[in-house]
């Protein structure tokens with residue numbers, strides 16, 4: 001076992017990212033954990049009961065306890081690593097602002113006897129969907145669920161069968177593949193919430209090559225109109241949410257993708273508060289782009305525009321709003337035909 005320090009926590013773990021790792025720890029995900037802490041410092045929620053259900057070393061839950069004052073108690077659970085979690089809790093005792101409970105149950109066996117939570121974190125290997133089915137019943141209305149998916153091949157359009165089985169959706173290798181994955185994941189979580197007569201509001205996301213992480217608020221169900229399909233032209237970059245017919249730009253057949261979550265991806269006021277609280281340049285970069293990003297569904301890239309128009313690639317930023325999902329990506333709130341005209345005249 002090695003010793004690490006992250007945020008205010010010193011802890012034992014092994015820098016191994018395999019299913020067989022004795023205590024999984026991935027230092028490359030520090031940015032994601034920093035954002036997790038910042039989010040709870042910015043939400044203004046207090047006296048929360050949290051549950052980090054796939055704790056590994058316990059680092060995520062321990063940091064939330066030590067670096068925020070949002071939690072009354074945090075359950076740190078892991079089917080394999082409870083003895084190391086206990087050791088890490090003891091080593092950090094003086095820094096913790098909440099009660100810590102350690103357990104080692106299989107999340108597929110969670111039931112209401114484990115308690116109701118204001119915050120549940122689902123960070124397994126692969127897809128979180130299966131575990132969300134079990135843990136959703138332990139969420140309080142108004143609480144927040146964070147989920148990480150590392151099965152990006154399924155969500156990003158490389159493993160279509162896996163996507164159909166785990167997410168009941170069709171993805172594809174589009175220029176906006178990671179938004180497709182993000183929206184398919186959110187749609188699946190909303191479906192799972194629906195089983196319990198709840199629905200989601202997406203508050204925040206962190207999407208990378210190897211993982212998608214989302215934070216959703218669990219709300220009482222209403223008539224949701226945040227579900228749609230994307231119709232992507234097989235020949236040109238045009239895409240639309242409106243069913244039927246051929247591509248309005250080139251007349252080719254449209255390919256039906258999804259279903260997807262077509263609601264908002266983040267809470268702009270929350271992102272603004274996170275931006276104001278952050279003192280880290282990388283976080284400020286990310287949050288600064290996100291707070292001014294448009295809400296339209298899917299983004300175009302300067303690369304696909306150059307290839308379609310047979311032009312040199314133009315610098316991003318001249319048109320639309322930038323997106324944190326792709327440094328060559330931009331969002332517009334008008335149709336592709338209009339974009340072509342505007343882009344040609346740049």
Ligand SMILES: C[S@@+](CC[C@H](N)C(=O)[O-])C[C@H]1O[C@@H](n2cnc3c(N)ncnc32)[C@H](O)[C@@H]1O
Pocket residue numbers: 023024025026053054055056057058059060077078079080081105106107108123124125
């Ligand atoms: C990807 S790691 C979690 C990483 C951790 N959240 C972090 O930020 O460092 C997944 C962990 O889930 C645990 N695990 C896997 N399946 C589980 C299950 N069904 N119930 C509870 N824990 C499980 C594994 O032992 C492993 O430590």
